[in-house]
Amino acid sequence: MKELYLEFLDVENIESVIEKFHDTIIDTNRSYNFFVDWDKVRNNITKYKIEFHILNSLVGSKQFEDDLKEILQKYPQVLPAIPILLAIRELNLKVIKDFTEKVPKVVNYDFNIRNLTPEDIDNIIEFFDKTGLKNLLINMVTKNIYDYAIGVEVGLDSHARKNRSGDAMELLLKPIIEEIAKKKGIQTILFQKTFEYLETNYKIKVNSSIQNRKADFILIKNNKKVINIEVNFFSGTGSKPQEIVDSYIERQNELKNNGFEFIWITDGEGWKGQKNQIHKGFEKIDYLLNLYFVRIGLLEEILCRI
Known part of the structure; x- marks a missing residue:
């Protein structure tokens, strides 16, 4: 041989x-x-194209909480797109509300599509505020969420x-x-x-x-x-x-x-x-x-x- x-x-x-x-x-x-699987990035973004465009009305909003509440009431299909804005793919998230408490409360966030109760909506509005998404959309995203999401997906793909x-x-x-x-x-x-x-x-x-x-x-x-x-x-x-x-x-x-x-x-x-x-x-x-x-x-x- x-x-x-x-x-x-x-x-x-x-x-x-x-x-x-x-x-x-x-x-x-x-x-x-x-370096980047562009087909994967495109497919993941296109999947939520409509949802990102709905959320786009929040960019630079002067009445953010009211606008977000209206979106969540009328278009609950945007829910799965929200974690992507934080470079997260999971739809069920657990977050400790306050580490300084003796017995910290854990908040469960469910981003699966569903009809939201007033309490669910308040929790998601708080989620936007506490995670910095509110500040991101009011002060940092200057054009549209769709372009921002492309950058997020490129970052997520780097893990692959x-x-x-x-x-x-x-x-x-x-x-x-x-x-x-x-x-x-x-x-x-x-x-x-x-x-x-x-x-x-x-x-x-x-x-x-x-x-x-x-x-x-x-x-x-x-x-x-x-x-x-x-x-x-x-x-x-x-x-x-x-x-x-x-x-x-x-x-x-x-x-x-x-x-x-x-x-x-x-x-x-x-x-x-x-x-x-x-x-x-x-x-x-x-x-x-x-x-x-x-x-x-x-x-x-x-x-x-x-």
């Missing part, structure tokens, strides 16, 4: 392969769409960047793998499925030891050959290189016991200076690639030969 690397990279020994792997490691897997960073390798490689599979006649690509899914949906026997394991990618070639592709990006924080390599060696061993093939694609600055662990990976794992190896066509060649 290592002969494939020597042939494809036109080098004489595995040490040269390891050098090439190490020298082509990248520092980041962020693409331009990492951690997940996007973790998923970036999958999202980056998914179209590449799909394109290779299309060219090589691999009809089935499963994304983020457990191996049990193979048994349930494709009648492929799976050992109990891996049934509940989730795979980044599962390819089924010629209706019988199963190939698991796992991808990750090692930034240098969290797991140690040795732990990562050992875990994927064990993964391959479990898959081979089931007659499945395994490909590991990894990258990231955490591998810099870790040639011993990279060497161990190449020694114990049949197919180890970084993103450079994928880009120059080695993944395609491997999938062709498996």
Whole structure:
């Protein structure tokens, strides 16, 4: 199997392969769409477009409480849009009214659409005052709530960047793998499925030891050959290189016991200076690639030969 690397990279020994792997490691897997998921922002804002425009009458209001009371009475559908103004998605909020009290009172705010009692309306008016929303709408929002809400959604989306960073390798490689599979006649690509899914949906026997394991990618070639592709990006924080390599060696061993093939694609600055662990990976794992190896066509060649 290592002969494939020597042939494809036109080098004489595995040490040269390891050098090439190490020298082509990248520092980041962020693409331009990492920073803000604009489709998500647009969808979340559009969902409350009418409600934001109704609330917009409060901007610069000279009789804020009366205007807010009228809106809440006539248009209770604005309720779910209110927490968004504070960058909150929950519709049921609990707030301690006064921390200085010996037994602090907890106020429950329900922003689900419903007919409001006079007490509910008074509570929400107090919520606007105490949370600063009243001041925001009278003194700080100069044009309209809709534009302000877009900014809030962009901020909320920044919390999702951690997940996007973790998923970036999958999202980056998914179209590449799909394109290779299309060219090589691999009809089935499963994304983020457990191996049990193979048994349930494709009648492929799976050992109990891996049934509940989730795979980044599962390819089924010629209706019988199963190939698991796992991808990750090692930034240098969290797991140690040795732990990562050992875990994927064990993964391959479990898959081979089931007659499945395994490909590991990894990258990231955490591998810099870790040639011993990279060497161990190449020694114990049949197919180890970084993103450079994928880009120059080695993944395609491997999938062709498996």
